[in-house]
Amino acid sequence: MSHATTDTRRQYWELEPHHHPEGASTSLGFWVYLMSDCLMFAVLFAVYGVLGTSFAAGPGPKDLFDLELVAVNTAMLLLSSITFGFAMLAMGKGDQRGTLRWLAVTLFFGLCFLGIELYEFHHLIHIGAGPQRSGFLSAFFTLVGTHGLHVTFGSIWLVTLMVQITRTGLIPANQRRMVCLSMFWHFLDVIWIGVFTFVYLLGMI
Protein backbone atom coordinates (compact mmCIF):
# COMPACT_ATOMS: atom_id res chain seq x y z
CA MET A 1 0.00 0.00 0.00
CA SER A 2 2.77 2.41 0.98
CA HIS A 3 4.49 1.35 -2.21
CA ALA A 4 1.44 2.43 -4.20
CA THR A 5 1.35 5.90 -2.60
CA THR A 6 4.98 6.56 -3.45
CA ASP A 7 4.25 5.53 -7.01
CA THR A 8 1.34 7.96 -7.21
CA ARG A 9 3.51 10.73 -5.93
CA ARG A 10 6.19 9.92 -8.44
CA GLN A 11 3.72 9.93 -11.29
CA TYR A 12 2.53 13.39 -10.46
CA TRP A 13 2.20 15.46 -13.61
CA GLU A 14 1.20 19.06 -13.87
CA LEU A 15 -1.63 18.79 -16.37
CA GLU A 16 -2.85 22.33 -15.92
CA PRO A 17 -0.82 24.93 -17.79
CA HIS A 18 1.11 27.32 -15.58
CA HIS A 19 -0.90 30.31 -14.57
CA HIS A 20 1.25 33.20 -15.61
CA PRO A 21 0.16 36.70 -14.77
CA GLU A 22 -0.69 38.83 -17.76
CA GLY A 23 2.41 39.78 -19.71
CA ALA A 24 4.67 37.31 -17.91
CA SER A 25 6.27 36.18 -21.16
CA THR A 26 6.69 39.71 -22.54
CA SER A 27 10.28 40.05 -21.41
CA LEU A 28 11.28 36.78 -23.08
CA GLY A 29 9.45 37.76 -26.28
CA PHE A 30 11.11 41.15 -26.26
CA TRP A 31 14.48 39.50 -25.69
CA VAL A 32 13.93 37.31 -28.76
CA TYR A 33 13.13 40.48 -30.75
CA LEU A 34 16.40 42.01 -29.53
CA MET A 35 18.27 38.89 -30.61
CA SER A 36 16.77 39.18 -34.11
CA ASP A 37 17.82 42.83 -34.09
CA CYS A 38 21.27 41.64 -33.09
CA LEU A 39 21.36 39.42 -36.20
CA MET A 40 20.50 42.44 -38.34
CA PHE A 41 23.38 44.37 -36.81
CA ALA A 42 25.64 41.35 -37.36
CA VAL A 43 24.84 41.51 -41.09
CA LEU A 44 25.68 45.23 -41.14
CA PHE A 45 28.93 44.52 -39.26
CA ALA A 46 29.76 41.82 -41.84
CA VAL A 47 29.06 44.30 -44.65
CA TYR A 48 31.37 46.80 -42.97
CA GLY A 49 34.01 44.10 -42.49
CA VAL A 50 33.88 43.26 -46.21
CA LEU A 51 33.64 46.83 -47.58
CA GLY A 52 35.63 48.56 -44.82
CA THR A 53 38.82 48.70 -46.89
CA SER A 54 37.21 49.70 -50.21
CA PHE A 55 38.19 53.37 -50.12
CA ALA A 56 37.84 54.02 -53.89
CA ALA A 57 40.92 56.25 -53.59
CA GLY A 58 38.93 58.34 -51.09
CA PRO A 59 39.59 59.13 -47.44
CA GLY A 60 40.09 56.29 -44.93
CA PRO A 61 39.28 56.01 -41.22
CA LYS A 62 42.52 57.74 -40.18
CA ASP A 63 41.65 60.79 -42.28
CA LEU A 64 38.09 61.06 -41.00
CA PHE A 65 37.57 59.80 -37.47
CA ASP A 66 38.14 61.86 -34.34
CA LEU A 67 38.66 59.42 -31.46
CA GLU A 68 38.14 62.07 -28.77
CA LEU A 69 34.67 62.82 -30.13
CA VAL A 70 33.89 59.08 -30.20
CA ALA A 71 35.11 58.76 -26.61
CA VAL A 72 32.73 61.55 -25.52
CA ASN A 73 29.92 59.86 -27.46
CA THR A 74 30.67 56.54 -25.79
CA ALA A 75 30.61 58.24 -22.38
CA MET A 76 27.17 59.75 -23.16
CA LEU A 77 25.69 56.36 -24.02
CA LEU A 78 27.29 54.67 -21.02
CA LEU A 79 25.98 57.39 -18.67
CA SER A 80 22.50 57.06 -20.19
CA SER A 81 22.70 53.32 -19.54
CA ILE A 82 23.40 53.70 -15.83
CA THR A 83 20.81 56.48 -15.37
CA PHE A 84 18.23 54.15 -16.92
CA GLY A 85 19.36 51.59 -14.36
CA PHE A 86 18.66 54.15 -11.61
CA ALA A 87 15.22 54.78 -13.14
CA MET A 88 14.54 51.03 -12.88
CA LEU A 89 15.65 51.03 -9.23
CA ALA A 90 13.41 54.03 -8.47
CA MET A 91 10.54 52.18 -10.16
CA GLY A 92 11.26 49.13 -8.01
CA LYS A 93 10.77 51.31 -4.93
CA GLY A 94 7.53 52.75 -6.34
CA ASP A 95 9.07 56.22 -6.57
CA GLN A 96 7.24 57.79 -9.53
CA ARG A 97 8.93 61.21 -9.31
CA GLY A 98 12.37 59.60 -9.08
CA THR A 99 11.62 57.34 -12.04
CA LEU A 100 10.55 60.29 -14.19
CA ARG A 101 13.58 62.32 -13.10
CA TRP A 102 16.03 59.55 -14.01
CA LEU A 103 14.23 58.94 -17.31
CA ALA A 104 14.62 62.65 -18.11
CA VAL A 105 18.36 62.42 -17.36
CA THR A 106 18.57 59.33 -19.59
CA LEU A 107 16.79 61.21 -22.37
CA PHE A 108 19.23 64.11 -21.99
CA PHE A 109 22.27 61.82 -22.42
CA GLY A 110 20.58 60.00 -25.30
CA LEU A 111 19.94 63.29 -27.08
CA CYS A 112 23.54 64.37 -26.44
CA PHE A 113 24.68 61.15 -28.10
CA LEU A 114 22.43 61.78 -31.11
CA GLY A 115 23.55 65.41 -31.33
CA ILE A 116 27.23 64.45 -31.41
CA GLU A 117 26.57 61.73 -33.98
CA LEU A 118 24.59 64.09 -36.21
CA TYR A 119 27.42 66.64 -35.91
CA GLU A 120 29.91 63.96 -37.00
CA PHE A 121 27.74 62.89 -39.96
CA HIS A 122 27.19 66.50 -41.00
CA HIS A 123 30.92 67.17 -40.80
CA LEU A 124 31.74 64.09 -42.92
CA ILE A 125 29.17 64.93 -45.59
CA HIS A 126 30.32 68.56 -45.55
CA ILE A 127 33.93 67.63 -46.36
CA GLY A 128 32.77 65.36 -49.20
CA ALA A 129 32.97 62.05 -47.32
CA GLY A 130 29.27 61.21 -47.62
CA PRO A 131 27.84 57.71 -48.02
CA GLN A 132 28.15 57.92 -51.83
CA ARG A 133 31.93 58.51 -51.72
CA SER A 134 33.14 54.91 -51.33
CA GLY A 135 32.11 51.41 -50.27
CA PHE A 136 33.76 52.03 -46.92
CA LEU A 137 31.69 55.16 -46.28
CA SER A 138 28.45 53.54 -47.47
CA ALA A 139 28.97 50.69 -45.02
CA PHE A 140 29.99 53.13 -42.27
CA PHE A 141 26.92 55.32 -42.66
CA THR A 142 24.62 52.29 -42.87
CA LEU A 143 25.99 50.63 -39.73
CA VAL A 144 26.40 53.71 -37.52
CA GLY A 145 23.25 55.30 -38.95
CA THR A 146 21.15 52.23 -38.14
CA HIS A 147 22.41 52.33 -34.57
CA GLY A 148 21.63 56.04 -34.38
CA LEU A 149 18.14 55.38 -35.75
CA HIS A 150 17.61 52.83 -32.98
CA VAL A 151 18.65 55.40 -30.37
CA THR A 152 16.26 57.90 -31.99
CA PHE A 153 13.33 55.53 -31.74
CA GLY A 154 14.39 54.57 -28.21
CA SER A 155 14.25 58.28 -27.30
CA ILE A 156 10.77 58.64 -28.82
CA TRP A 157 9.69 55.57 -26.84
CA LEU A 158 11.25 57.11 -23.71
CA VAL A 159 9.21 60.32 -24.12
CA THR A 160 6.05 58.27 -24.76
CA LEU A 161 6.67 56.25 -21.62
CA MET A 162 7.27 59.37 -19.54
CA VAL A 163 3.89 60.71 -20.69
CA GLN A 164 2.24 57.35 -19.89
CA ILE A 165 3.80 57.22 -16.40
CA THR A 166 2.78 60.83 -15.72
CA ARG A 167 -0.79 60.02 -16.72
CA THR A 168 -1.39 56.61 -15.14
CA GLY A 169 1.45 56.18 -12.67
CA LEU A 170 3.58 53.08 -12.17
CA ILE A 171 0.85 50.58 -13.04
CA PRO A 172 1.92 47.02 -13.98
CA ALA A 173 1.53 47.76 -17.71
CA ASN A 174 3.90 50.73 -17.45
CA GLN A 175 6.34 48.68 -15.39
CA ARG A 176 6.35 46.05 -18.15
CA ARG A 177 7.06 48.77 -20.72
CA MET A 178 9.90 50.05 -18.55
CA VAL A 179 11.44 46.56 -18.41
CA CYS A 180 11.27 46.30 -22.22
CA LEU A 181 12.70 49.76 -22.84
CA SER A 182 15.51 49.17 -20.35
CA MET A 183 16.47 45.99 -22.22
CA PHE A 184 16.31 47.91 -25.53
CA TRP A 185 18.45 50.75 -24.16
CA HIS A 186 21.13 48.51 -22.61
CA PHE A 187 21.15 46.41 -25.80
CA LEU A 188 21.92 49.53 -27.87
CA ASP A 189 24.84 50.22 -25.56
CA VAL A 190 26.12 46.67 -26.18
CA ILE A 191 25.88 47.23 -29.96
CA TRP A 192 27.76 50.51 -29.55
CA ILE A 193 30.65 48.58 -27.92
CA GLY A 194 30.91 46.65 -31.19
CA VAL A 195 30.71 49.86 -33.24
CA PHE A 196 33.41 51.80 -31.42
CA THR A 197 35.66 48.74 -31.31
CA PHE A 198 35.35 47.48 -34.88
CA VAL A 199 34.72 50.73 -36.71
CA TYR A 200 36.56 53.43 -34.81
CA LEU A 201 39.32 51.78 -32.76
CA LEU A 202 40.34 49.09 -35.27
CA GLY A 203 40.13 51.67 -38.05
CA MET A 204 42.57 53.97 -36.27
CA ILE A 205 45.21 51.30 -35.47
Next chain:
Amino acid sequence: MSAEHAHAHHDDHGHDHGSYSSYIKGFLLSVILTAIPFGLVMAGGFESRALTAVTVIGFAVVQILVHMVYFLHMNGKQEEGWTMLSTIFTVVVVVILLAGSLWVMYHMNTNMMPQMDHELMQGFGS
Protein backbone atom coordinates in the same frame (compact mmCIF):
# COMPACT_ATOMS: atom_id res chain seq x y z
CA MET B 1 7.55 19.04 -3.02
CA SER B 2 5.29 20.41 -5.73
CA ALA B 3 4.52 23.52 -3.68
CA GLU B 4 8.23 24.11 -3.24
CA HIS B 5 8.75 23.73 -6.95
CA ALA B 6 5.95 26.14 -7.75
CA HIS B 7 7.41 28.69 -5.38
CA ALA B 8 10.86 28.48 -6.94
CA HIS B 9 9.26 28.69 -10.35
CA HIS B 10 7.53 31.95 -9.53
CA ASP B 11 10.68 33.45 -8.13
CA ASP B 12 12.43 32.83 -11.43
CA HIS B 13 9.85 34.98 -13.16
CA GLY B 14 10.34 37.93 -10.87
CA HIS B 15 12.08 40.76 -12.70
CA ASP B 16 15.50 41.38 -11.31
CA HIS B 17 16.17 45.10 -11.43
CA GLY B 18 19.55 44.74 -9.78
CA SER B 19 20.81 47.04 -7.04
CA TYR B 20 22.70 50.31 -6.81
CA SER B 21 25.93 48.51 -6.04
CA SER B 22 25.62 46.17 -9.05
CA TYR B 23 24.86 49.08 -11.42
CA ILE B 24 27.77 51.12 -10.04
CA LYS B 25 30.06 48.10 -10.28
CA GLY B 26 29.02 47.48 -13.89
CA PHE B 27 29.43 51.17 -14.72
CA LEU B 28 32.92 51.42 -13.23
CA LEU B 29 34.02 48.21 -14.97
CA SER B 30 32.63 49.57 -18.27
CA VAL B 31 34.47 52.87 -17.83
CA ILE B 32 37.75 51.04 -17.21
CA LEU B 33 37.17 48.60 -20.07
CA THR B 34 36.37 51.50 -22.43
CA ALA B 35 39.17 53.83 -21.28
CA ILE B 36 41.97 51.26 -21.68
CA PRO B 37 41.42 50.42 -25.39
CA PHE B 38 40.75 54.10 -26.25
CA GLY B 39 43.94 55.13 -24.43
CA LEU B 40 45.90 52.35 -26.10
CA VAL B 41 44.83 53.33 -29.62
CA MET B 42 45.19 57.07 -28.97
CA ALA B 43 48.72 56.51 -27.69
CA GLY B 44 49.58 54.73 -30.93
CA GLY B 45 49.14 51.12 -29.83
CA PHE B 46 51.71 48.35 -29.52
CA GLU B 47 54.41 47.85 -32.11
CA SER B 48 52.53 44.91 -33.56
CA ARG B 49 49.22 46.05 -35.08
CA ALA B 50 47.78 42.55 -34.73
CA LEU B 51 48.51 42.55 -31.00
CA THR B 52 46.78 45.93 -30.59
CA ALA B 53 43.75 44.68 -32.56
CA VAL B 54 43.47 41.48 -30.51
CA THR B 55 43.78 43.46 -27.24
CA VAL B 56 41.08 45.94 -28.27
CA ILE B 57 38.71 43.14 -29.36
CA GLY B 58 39.43 41.30 -26.10
CA PHE B 59 38.39 44.34 -24.06
CA ALA B 60 35.20 44.66 -26.15
CA VAL B 61 34.24 41.03 -25.50
CA VAL B 62 34.80 41.42 -21.76
CA GLN B 63 32.80 44.67 -21.70
CA ILE B 64 29.89 43.04 -23.55
CA LEU B 65 29.87 40.31 -20.89
CA VAL B 66 29.94 42.97 -18.13
CA HIS B 67 26.93 44.70 -19.72
CA MET B 68 25.10 41.39 -20.03
CA VAL B 69 25.61 40.56 -16.36
CA TYR B 70 25.32 43.95 -14.61
CA PHE B 71 22.91 45.89 -16.87
CA LEU B 72 20.83 43.21 -18.59
CA HIS B 73 20.89 40.90 -15.52
CA MET B 74 21.56 37.81 -17.59
CA ASN B 75 21.73 34.49 -15.80
CA GLY B 76 20.92 30.89 -16.59
CA LYS B 77 17.73 30.90 -14.52
CA GLN B 78 15.79 33.71 -16.19
CA GLU B 79 12.65 32.42 -17.97
CA GLU B 80 13.76 28.88 -17.13
CA GLY B 81 16.91 29.30 -19.20
CA TRP B 82 15.21 30.34 -22.43
CA THR B 83 16.79 33.80 -22.35
CA MET B 84 20.24 32.27 -22.08
CA LEU B 85 19.47 29.66 -24.74
CA SER B 86 18.24 32.22 -27.28
CA THR B 87 21.30 34.35 -26.56
CA ILE B 88 23.71 31.46 -27.08
CA PHE B 89 21.92 30.55 -30.33
CA THR B 90 22.23 34.16 -31.53
CA VAL B 91 25.91 34.33 -30.62
CA VAL B 92 26.58 31.11 -32.58
CA VAL B 93 24.75 32.45 -35.65
CA VAL B 94 26.54 35.82 -35.39
CA VAL B 95 29.95 34.15 -35.18
CA ILE B 96 29.22 31.92 -38.20
CA LEU B 97 27.88 34.90 -40.14
CA LEU B 98 30.79 37.23 -39.41
CA ALA B 99 33.58 34.67 -39.70
CA GLY B 100 32.03 33.13 -42.82
CA SER B 101 31.48 36.47 -44.60
CA LEU B 102 34.96 37.76 -43.89
CA TRP B 103 36.59 34.43 -44.78
CA VAL B 104 34.75 34.00 -48.07
CA MET B 105 35.16 37.60 -49.19
CA TYR B 106 38.84 37.64 -48.27
CA HIS B 107 39.47 34.62 -50.51
CA MET B 108 37.32 36.09 -53.26
CA ASN B 109 39.49 39.19 -53.21
CA THR B 110 42.80 37.34 -53.23
CA ASN B 111 41.85 34.68 -55.77
CA MET B 112 39.53 36.31 -58.25
CA MET B 113 40.98 39.68 -59.09
CA PRO B 114 43.62 39.16 -61.78
CA GLN B 115 44.97 42.71 -61.58
CA MET B 116 45.84 42.05 -57.94
CA ASP B 117 47.88 38.97 -58.85
CA HIS B 118 51.16 40.57 -59.81
CA GLU B 119 53.16 37.32 -60.00
CA LEU B 120 50.68 35.82 -62.43
CA MET B 121 50.71 38.98 -64.55
CA GLN B 122 54.48 38.86 -64.77
CA GLY B 123 54.26 35.20 -65.72
CA PHE B 124 52.02 36.10 -68.67
CA GLY B 125 54.40 38.82 -69.77
CA SER B 126 57.52 36.69 -70.11
